[in-house]
Amino acid sequence: MTTSATSSATTASAVEAAPIRHDWSTDEIATILGSPLLELVHRAGLVHHAHNRPNTVQLATLLSIKTGGCPEDCGYCPQSAHYDAPVEKQPLMLVDEVLTAARRAREVGASRFCMGAAWREVKDGPEFDAVLEMVRGVHGLGLEACVTLGMLSDAQAKRLADAGLTAYNHNLDTSPEYYGEIITTRTYEDRLRTLDHVREAGITICCGGIIGLGESTRDRARMLETLANMNPHPESVPINGLVRVEGTPLEGEKPFDPLDLVRMIATARILMPKSQVRLSAGRTSLTREAQVLCFLAGANSIFYGEKLLTTANPETDADLELLRAIGVETVAAPPPAAEPAIKFKSARAASLPVAPSQAAPRA
Numbered sequence: 001m002t003t004s005a006t007s008s009a010t011t012a013s014a015v016e017a018a019p020i021r022h023d024w025s026t027d028e029i030a031t032i033l034g035s036p037l038l039e040l041v042h043r044a045g046l047v048h049h050a051h052n053r054p055n056t057v058q059l060a061t062l063l064s065i066k067t068g069g070c071p072e073d074c075g076y077c078p079q080s081a082h083y084d085a086p087v088e089k090q091p092l093m094l095v096d097e098v099l100t101a102a103r104r105a106r107e108v109g110a111s112r113f114c115m116g117a118a119w120r121e122v123k124d125g126p127e128f129d130a131v132l133e134m135v136r137g138v139h140g141l142g143l144e145a146c147v148t149l150g151m152l153s154d155a156q157a158k159r160l161a162d163a164g165l166t167a168y169n170h171n172l173d174t175s176p177e178y179y180g181e182i183i184t185t186r187t188y189e190d191r192l193r194t195l196d197h198v199r200e201a202g203i204t205i206c207c208g209g210i211i212g213l214g215e216s217t218r219d220r221a222r223m224l225e226t227l228a229n230m231n232p233h234p235e236s237v238p239i240n241g242l243v244r245v246e247g248t249p250l251e252g253e254k255p256f257d258p259l260d261l262v263r264m265i266a267t268a269r270i271l272m273p274k275s276q277v278r279l280s281a282g283r284t285s286l287t288r289e290a291q292v293l294c295f296l297a298g299a300n301s302i303f304y305g306e307k308l309l310t311t312a313n314p315e316t317d318a319d320l321e322l323l324r325a326i327g328v329e330t331v332a333a334p335p336p337a338a339e340p341a342i343k344f345k346s347a348r349a350a351s352l353p354v355a356p357s358q359a360a361p362r363a
């Protein structure tokens, strides 16, 4: 059922006057998520226009710097050692190889370079030292440097900050209630603890999730609630559609509906007006028109380059052609959100997983 509960906030003046909030309830978010699509996209567009430069998109390039053999059992992930996906294990890349890839990404227009390692957690030692060197190098090229390395201690977060890291990607993936259906080797609380370490070190947070894991609409709302009630909001919110990879437990999952991705992006934009909302994995399943809807709904970044970490992404030429066709300019990241300086509020206490018996019923 869809309910029109957004009408009071769908005039430009109402949107401009609305304060940035960190106290959203599940019901409010579920109502926005389920509102009529045209109204939802319209409201998200107003919020986007009020807070950001709407005709701009940031291009971020991904590189898997250490591939496969991960001890975690994330049910969507081809890099987990628990499953038999067609991914060739690769040890940590050399610093020079990574910087060559970063230079190439910069030449073709990326302004952010995100390095991913299939680790459960960071271990101090020569490999972490090499990652710090990569971060210094990427930062030195004038690119935003982002890494996603699994769990992190506060001391490790500080070392990454000192090396010039812009952002740390660490996704919540789904709701606290559904999390245990997808991952059993770590908890939601583990995830939130690492995010606290990142925030305390002064690194910006890149945190989002995936649709198409078999979750309910309520789960989607609950994940957005956790993100939107962080204070400050994550500076970057990647919204992924599941890439179904053979050999993973979710390979037979029903394909996500592109319009549900539009709904997630629009709702994220409404809840977190100044965050960068990243249209992330799953773009090879989207038509050009569906991607345009995502931009109208407030997406202002894409992953750019023929590969995500291990799976396919649209060709760079096709992306540039699409952006040209719709008159969108590619830009470096916007300045950090001008939210009042406050002591950040951890999401940990508010979002502990509930017992399965209390979990929201599946839609």
Ligand code: SAM
Pocket: 070, 076, 077, 078, 079, 116, 117, 118, 119, 120, 148, 149, 150, 169, 170, 171, 173, 209, 210, 240, 241, 242, 243, 244, 245, 281, 282, 309
């Ligand atoms: N090991 C680190 C971690 O989990 O934080 C970093 C790498 S991990 C591959 C980064 C993110 O990619 C995951 O949190 C997940 O949200 C996303 N991801 C992985 N496999 C995916 C898939 N098949 N489809 C969509 N997103 C995926």
Ligand code: DTB
Pocket: 062, 078, 114, 116, 148, 169, 171, 208, 209, 238, 239, 240, 243, 280, 281, 307, 308, 309, 310, 311, 312
């Ligand atoms: C994010 O949210 N999505 C990106 C990035 N952050 C690290 C990763 C998507 C991975 C898709 C599956 C793969 O290519 O292995």
Ligand code: SF4
Pocket: 070, 071, 072, 073, 074, 077, 078, 079, 080, 081, 117, 118, 119, 120, 150
């Ligand atoms: Fe490992 Fe990250 Fe893949 Fe989970 S998502 S299996 S932690 S690489």
